[in-house]
Amino acid sequence: MKLWLMGALTSSLLSLQQVYFHAWGGSDEVNQYLRWSAQQLRAEGIDLVHVKVADISETVALLLRENAHQQAAGAVDLLWLNGENFHALKAAGALRGELSAAVPNSVLLDPTLGWQDDFGIATDDFELPWGVGQFHLLVRGQQPERMSPAQFLTAASSNPGRLSYPKPPEFHGTTFLKLLLLELNDHHPALYEAPKATQQEQLLAPLWAYLEQLHPLLWRAGRQFPVSAAQQQQLLAQGVLDNAVSFNPGELASAQRAQRLPTTIRPLLIGQRAITNSHYLAVPTTAANADAALQVINFMLSETAQQRKQAADGWGDTSVIRWSNEATRAALFPAQPEPHVGWVKLIEQQWLARYQQ
Amino acid sequence: MILMTLQHHWRSGIAVGLLSLPWLLVLWFGLQQLLQAGDYVGAWLAYPGLLTMISYSAGVALAILLIAWIALLSLQPVVATRGWLIQIIALPHVAFAIGLLWLFAPFGWLWRLLPEVWQFSFFDRQQLVSFVLILLVKEIPFLWLMGQRALAQIPWQRWLLIGQSLGHSRQRSWWLLVMPELLRRLRLPLMIVVIYSLSVVDIALIAAPQTPPPLAVQVLQWQLDTQPYAQHFAAYGAILLVLLALLACLLVILVERFTITQLLPRWGDFRLRFPVTSVVRLLGLAAAMAMVAQSIAIGWFYPQLWPNDWSFARWQAELPSLTGLFVQSAAIAMLVASLSVAWVVLLLEWRRRKAIPGLSGLLLIPLLLPQLTALLAWQGPLGQLTGGGAAWVYGVAFIAVQIPYSAAYAYLILAPAERRFEQRLVTVMQSYGYGFWSSWWLVKRRILQQPLLLAWVFAALVSMAQYLPIILMGGGRWPTLTSELVAISSGANSQLLAIFAVSQWLLAWLFLVILAWPQPTIEGEQR
Numbered sequence: 001m002k003l004w005l006m007g008a009l010t011s012s013l014l015s016l017q018q019v020y021f022h023a024w025g026g027s028d029e030v031n032q033y034l035r036w037s038a039q040q041l042r043a044e045g046i047d048l049v050h051v052k053v054a055d056i057s058e059t060v061a062l063l064l065r066e067n068a069h070q071q072a073a074g075a076v077d078l079l080w081l082n083g084e085n086f087h088a089l090k091a092a093g094a095l096r097g098e099l100s101a102a103v104p105n106s107v108l109l110d111p112t113l114g115w116q117d118d119f120g121i122a123t124d125d126f127e128l129p130w131g132v133g134q135f136h137l138l139v140r141g142q143q144p145e146r147m148s149p150a151q152f153l154t155a156a157s158s159n160p161g162r163l164s165y166p167k168p169p170e171f172h173g174t175t176f177l178k179l180l181l182l183e184l185n186d187h188h189p190a191l192y193e194a195p196k197a198t199q200q201e202q203l204l205a206p207l208w209a210y211l212e213q214l215h216p217l218l219w220r221a222g223r224q225f226p227v228s229a230a231q232q233q234q235l236l237a238q239g240v241l242d243n244a245v246s247f248n249p250g251e252l253a254s255a256q257r258a259q260r261l262p263t264t265i266r267p268l269l270i271g272q273r274a275i276t277n278s279h280y281l282a283v284p285t286t287a288a289n290a291d292a293a294l295q296v297i298n299f300m301l302s303e304t305a306q307q308r309k310q311a312a313d314g315w316g317d318t319s320v321i322r323w324s325n326e327a328t329r330a331a332l333f334p335a336q337p338e339p340h341v342g343w344v345k346l347i348e349q350q351w352l353a354r355y356q357q
Numbered sequence: 358m359i360l361m362t363l364q365h366h367w368r369s370g371i372a373v374g375l376l377s378l379p380w381l382l383v384l385w386f387g388l389q390q391l392l393q394a395g396d397y398v399g400a401w402l403a404y405p406g407l408l409t410m411i412s413y414s415a416g417v418a419l420a421i422l423l424i425a426w427i428a429l430l431s432l433q434p435v436v437a438t439r440g441w442l443i444q445i446i447a448l449p450h451v452a453f454a455i456g457l458l459w460l461f462a463p464f465g466w467l468w469r470l471l472p473e474v475w476q477f478s479f480f481d482r483q484q485l486v487s488f489v490l491i492l493l494v495k496e497i498p499f500l501w502l503m504g505q506r507a508l509a510q511i512p513w514q515r516w517l518l519i520g521q522s523l524g525h526s527r528q529r530s531w532w533l534l535v536m537p538e539l540l541r542r543l544r545l546p547l548m549i550v551v552i553y554s555l556s557v558v559d560i561a562l563i564a565a566p567q568t569p570p571p572l573a574v575q576v577l578q579w580q581l582d583t584q585p586y587a588q589h590f591a592a593y594g595a596i597l598l599v600l601l602a603l604l605a606c607l608l609v610i611l612v613e614r615f616t617i618t619q620l621l622p623r624w625g626d627f628r629l630r631f632p633v634t635s636v637v638r639l640l641g642l643a644a645a646m647a648m649v650a651q652s653i654a655i656g657w658f659y660p661q662l663w664p665n666d667w668s669f670a671r672w673q674a675e676l677p678s679l680t681g682l683f684v685q686s687a688a689i690a691m692l693v694a695s696l697s698v699a700w701v702v703l704l705l706e707w708r709r710r711k712a713i714p715g716l717s718g719l720l721l722i723p724l725l726l727p728q729l730t731a732l733l734a735w736q737g738p739l740g741q742l743t744g745g746g747a748a749w750v751y752g753v754a755f756i757a758v759q760i761p762y763s764a765a766y767a768y769l770i771l772a773p774a775e776r777r778f779e780q781r782l783v784t785v786m787q788s789y790g791y792g793f794w795s796s797w798w799l800v801k802r803r804i805l806q807q808p809l810l811l812a813w814v815f816a817a818l819v820s821m822a823q824y825l826p827i828i829l830m831g832g833g834r835w836p837t838l839t840s841e842l843v844a845i846s847s848g849a850n851s852q853l854l855a856i857f858a859v860s861q862w863l864l865a866w867l868f869l870v871i872l873a874w875p876q877p878t879i880e881g882e883q884r
Contacts, residue, residue: 020833025841026848051833052844054824057581061729062829064583065736066744073745075832088583167567224483227567233849239464239659240482259656259665260850288745356406356569 016047017292022059023080025052026230029254029315036308041299046292051076060085066286067094074286078293082279083119083171086127089282095126096283102294103128105301108321113335115278115320120341127280128297131309132318133247134274134333135175138233138265140242146269149183149210156217162242164218166232167225169348172245175275177347178339181207183271191339195346204350215355222355237261243268247277249333250316257313273336278320368707369714376704376719379735379761383726386734390592397589404590406569411597413485413565414555414572418605420489421496421554422547426612428497429543430536431629432504442505445498445641447865449822449839451846452858454491454560456644458482459651464659466647488565492557494640496550503546503770506811507539510774532624537617544613545721545769551605552724555598559843572598573727580729595727602725645862652855671852679838679860686821686837687864693756694817697763698771698809705775706797720768723761732758732829739830748834755831759823763816770815774808814868821865838864 019041025031031050038048053059059079066074081089089095100106106128109115115129116122123129147155156163166173182191184206190199215222219241226232229245236244237260246252246267255261281300283293299305306319310330318330401407460466463478480487513535520530556573565571570578572594579591651657652672657664701720708716723731735758743754778801786796802809827833827840842857 022833024847025844026846026850028845028848028850028853049833051828052836052841053828053833054843054847055581057583058825058828060583061581061733062736065733066740069737069740071740071744074740075743075745075751075834084583220483224566224568227562228847230847230849234851235482237658237849237851238459240462255849258850260852262656262658286744352405357409 016042016045017289018047018049019077019289019292019296020049020051020075021078021080021293021296022051022053022056022076024054024056025050026054027315028258029251030317033309033315033317036314037296037299037305040305041296044295044299046295048296056081057085060089063089063094063284063286064092066284067092071286073288074284075288076284077287077289078296079282079284080130080279081127081282082277086118086123086280086282087121089284090121090124090126094284094286096285096287096290097124097126099125099128099283099294099297101125103298103301105298105321108301108303110320110322113278113320114276114337115280117338118280119277120338120344123280127282128301129278129320130281130300132276132278132320132332134249134276134318134335135172135179135245135247136249136274136333137268137270138236138244138246138252138261139268140236140262140264141266143266143268145267146272149180149270152270153210153214153217156214159242160217161219161221164220164222164225164232164235164241164243165245166229167227168351170228172229172232172247173225174344174348175247176245176270177207177351178344179270179275179336180210181343181347182336182339184210191343192337193340194342195340200346204346207347208350208354211355233261236265248315248317249274250310250312250318250330253312254314254316269333271336272334274333275338276333276335277338366711369711372704372707372713373715373719376713376716379731380719380722380726382738383731383734386737387592387595387730390588393589397586398593400586401590401593410569410572410575411601413570414598414601417485417489417492417565417571418551418555418601419608421492422551422605422608422612424489424493425497425500425547425550426616427629428500429504429540429547430616432501432508432539433628442498442502443869444645444866445495445638446502447818447862447869448495448641448645449842449858449861449865450495450557451559451563451842452648452855452862453495453641453644454563455846455851455854455858456647456651457491457494457640458487458564460643460647462487466662469660469662482564483566484564485566488561488571491560491564492554494637495560496553497637498641500543500546500550503543504539506770506808507542507773509807510542510777511535511538526626528626528628529624532621536621540613540617542773544609545717548606548609549721549724549769551609552602555602555605556725556727559846572601576727577729580727580733591730595730598727599725648855648858648862651851652859654852672856675853675856679856682836682838682841683860683864685835686839686861687867689756689835689837690817690821690864690868693759693763693820694767694813696756697760697767697816697820698813700760701764701767701771701812702809704768705772709780717768717772720761721765723765728762728825732825736829743830743832751830751832751834755826755835758826758830759820762823763819766815766819767812770812771805771808774805778805817868818865821861821868 021034023030023034031052034048034050038050041048056079059076060081063074063076109129113129113132118127143155165176168174168177181204185191185203188203190196190203226235232241233244233255235241249267252261252265252267256263256265281297283290287293301321303321303323306321309315309317310319318332458465461480462468462482480490516534517527517530520534521527525533558573558577561571561574565574569575576591576594576598579587579594653667653669654664655666655668704713704716707713739754739758743750782800783793783796786800787793791799821837822839824839824843827835827837838857838861842854842861845854845857
């Protein structure tokens with residue numbers, strides 16, 4: 001937390017360079033980690049200001065407007081994003097390119113983690129990965145660590161009204177559907193390519209058939225869904241639901257330590273592998289303090305910062321760099337690559353057409 | 358003489374110019390979006406659930422209108438209720454909704470107390486009924502406060518005496534003489550409550566159905582969607598919302614006409630009591646207490662009646678940043694409120710000299726339009742000025758964009774009282790040699806002190822509740838309790854959320870308590 005008056009005083013006294021970092025502010029663990037980072041960066045002459053937003057698409061809307069007006073300098077120096085928000089900013093030419101040349105620590109990045117594609121679109125050096133996300137469920141009670149979709153259906157029918165997933169197109173909800181699509185089609189190779197008209201119906205049919213069976217067994221008989229993963233976690237804590245979803249394998253431990261979730265919750269994979277993707281840092285072309293922002297990215301990719309980020313008593317977010325000591329890496333679920341982005345659009349549209357009337 | 362007329366003309370010219378410029382920008386922005394290549398109307402009409410969304414929004418507005426109307430008809434001159442009214446008005450909306458659901462919804466705290474056979478879920482999350490109930494509990498205190506304000510401005514006691522001297526009973530005189538005037542004066546507040554129920558997003562996200570959501574929620578989701586069609590959908594949706602709002606305003610007028618001409622003359626000797634006054638009070642305070650409890654609770658899971666532990670540790674950890682935010686939010690709100698009230702006072706004085714065409718309409722537009730649309734429209738010109746500049750430049754920008762929103766409420770409270778003011782009192786002072794504004798200060802400010810203070814407080818509360826201007830216009834340079842609260846409420850940490858909600862409540866409460874309560878009615882107001 002930084003207040004401008006105090007900030008301006010200390011910054012001018014110590015001649016610190018301010019960096020306005022727009023990032024989702026809903027997670028206490030992330031906010032604490034950014035407080036720690038700001039303290040570390042002071043030594044480098046940088047004053048990192050975390051601008052907490054409820055949804056980074058608010059910042060993206062602002063950047064797209066600035067870009068449309070060809071504004072020379074803007075309010076945002078650095079932002080935390082992935083997926084469609086990245087796609088939109090990249091397409092609009094609103095992001096600074098050739099980041100890895102400007103960020104020396106990018107040589108540490110582990111190329112085997114698959115961050116070169118962000119939800120199916122090449123990053124092309126317009127953003128650099130910050131951490132790895134792996135989609136899994138958080139489930140109450142003694143459950144196996146893995147379930148097939150059929151077993152999940154059985155679990156739902158033995159305890160109706162207790163399970164749910166976030167409403168697509170919220171990205172956790174969409175990811176749940178992607179996973180089901182892959183599993184129900186035995187990872188058909190066509191799902192990793194742009195959808196062809198001839199195959200669409202055939203490959204999507206098992207998903208809709210499955211949901212027809214699943215939805216009546218869900219919370220509110222599948223007529224209402226949580227609006228976000230965060231809201232679903234609250235419903236889990238309040239005893240309304242028996243499951244939630246998460247993209248951070250370290251989140252459960254930190255939530256249980258903070259007594260935000262009860263100790264009876266366990267992680268659960270649907271299928272054998274977890275859909276894996278990354279979240280990124282990017283610098284807008286309009287950034288007024290671009291050099292300092294690049295320096296922040298460089299710090300975020302350092303061993304110190306990545307280790308602190310991964311620590312179980314903090315954020316617990318999986319690192320994206322190669323470690324000099326391989327044991328430092330947090331255990332990951334086996335990685336499941338994403339289906340082609342074309343399928344995602346299809347699922348989202350058809351889901352709404354079927355279940356929102 | 359000609360010179361004087363010219364002088365008056367330039368005043369109203371400036372007023373109309375300044376008041377309409379922001380909305381012309383929005384109109385231009387909207388037209389640009391609508392005229393862009395591609396026809397999306399067909400696709401929009403086919404959007405899944407659109408009809409349901411519209412019916413949700415319209416249904417909610419209608420329900421609120423009717424129930425709020427009954428609440429208004431049962432208004433009684435009770436000054437003693439001010440205290441609790443103010444505490445409920447001061448509660449942050451989101452915290453209020455979360456608190457109520459946490460208490461009353463299935464698996465909530467009170468649900469845990471009930472034996473299993475009594476557990477039924479008429480009040481649940483994502484349910485239209487609970488959405489309407491929460492809005493009502495939040496908005497009825499506002500209407501009651503406005504009602505008490507209106508009563509303070511009419512000599513209703515004298516009117517009742519006149520009625521009784523003509524042979525009517527006291528209650529019939531109330532229906533025939535006082536209530537029609539009261540209803541006319543409460544037309545705008547009622548419109549605002551109904552429009553608010555159409556456009557509210559934060560409470561709707563927590564309490565209303567989401568598959569599909571009410572129209573306003575979907576409009577915001579389209580606005581934040583990066584798909585090429587989404588901006589067009591959002592524009593159509595925003596236009597539809599404005600149309601619904603206009604329709605609702607028309608309905609308010611029709612209901613008012615009908616009540617005054619048809620209903621009231623036929624009503625006999627009964628007194629209408631709104632049965633839930635004490636329920637509203639109880640619910641508001643319960644929601645507040647729920648928030649306070651959650652802010653110090655560690656690990657509070659179903660079916661435990663009490664948390665694993667109580668602790669102030671988190672409060673202590675957040676205190677340094679909370680204090681700073683508290684001061685900064687208070688300073689911003691006070692500045693915006695002062696500027697807004699000054700602007701409204703200036704406009705009202707100008708209006709005394711020369712009519713300003715469309716003044717009410719222009720001032721109340723911000724309550725009708727989705728805020729994100731307006732902010733994105735203003736971002737163009739303002740962004741050129743602020744882009745990458747010093748923090749104070751951003752400060753000027755976001756304070757400027759907050760003024761229309763605060764001024765709308767200041768106008769709503771101040772204008773009716775000002776209209777009844779005998780301006781000759783100021784003229785008399787001027788004839789003693791005082792300048793206009795010192796006469797204004799010595800006489801008018803004194804007599805209108807209570808509405809002025811209340812207008813200031815509401816302007817401050819409205820400013821305090823702003824989130825999007827802080828991010829989009831302020832570039833995040835000037836965080837407030839609300840901007841932090843909104844960011845935190847997008848996450849799953851209910852304790853931290855409660856801490857910020859309670860802090861925000863305290864600040865709002867301070868504004869109201871210090872400035873608006875308790876004060877004796879000043880006789881001059883009732884002239």
